[in-house]
Amino acid sequence: LACAGLVALAALWPDRAVRARADLVGALGLVVLAPLAEELYFRGLLLRHLARSFGPLLAAALVTALFAFLHLPQGIHLPMAVLSALLCLAALATGSVLWPVVLHAAWNAAAVVRSLPAGEERWAVALPAVAGLLALTGFGVASRQRRGDR
Numbered sequence: 001l002a003c004a005g006l007v008a009l010a011a012l013w014p015d016r017a018v019r020a021r022a023d024l025v026g027a028l029g030l031v032v033l034a035p036l037a038e039e040l041y042f043r044g045l046l047l048r049h050l051a052r053s054f055g056p057l058l059a060a061a062l063v064t065a066l067f068a069f070l071h072l073p074q075g076i077h078l079p080m081a082v083l084s085a086l087l088c089l090a091a092l093a094t095g096s097v098l099w100p101v102v103l104h105a106a107w108n109a110a111a112v113v114r115s116l117p118a119g120e121e122r123w124a125v126a127l128p129a130v131a132g133l134l135a136l137t138g139f140g141v142a143s144r145q146r147r148g149d150r
Helices: 002-012 016-054 056-070 077-094 098-115 120-147
Strands: none
Touching: 016 056, 016 077, 016 098, 016 120, 056 077, 077 098, 098 120
16 A cells, blocks of 8 residues: 555655655565465455365365456556466465465566666666565475475
8 A cells, every 4th residue: 555655655756756765665575575465365365265165176276266356457467367367376286385486476577677667776676576585495495305395
């Protein structure tokens, strides 16, 4: 909500430099906050609950259908269905939402970076996103090794 508020405020602000910074904050929100919130709900809560009731495959299909439906107004429901299916598989295979969060953040980061003009603004989003994804991946690998998982 804070990121959305900043972007809305930036749209009203006359100074272009301030608006660019607010858009950058909004982009970082899409790369960090949206994947975290969506994965905690869709793969962390909903998938686990539905898997107990209907089994993992039907649960993944239902979660994927809902995830795609929610992205229908944006016109990206088919790619989101593919992404959701992969995220459900990652959550079911690992028993964790960490990997779906990392994959979802990478997907959103690639989309945001691709939409930005070439130059400093693109790198200002890309570098922290890559660093964060690498840190999350390293954390996930280290925590699996401590538990003895392969």
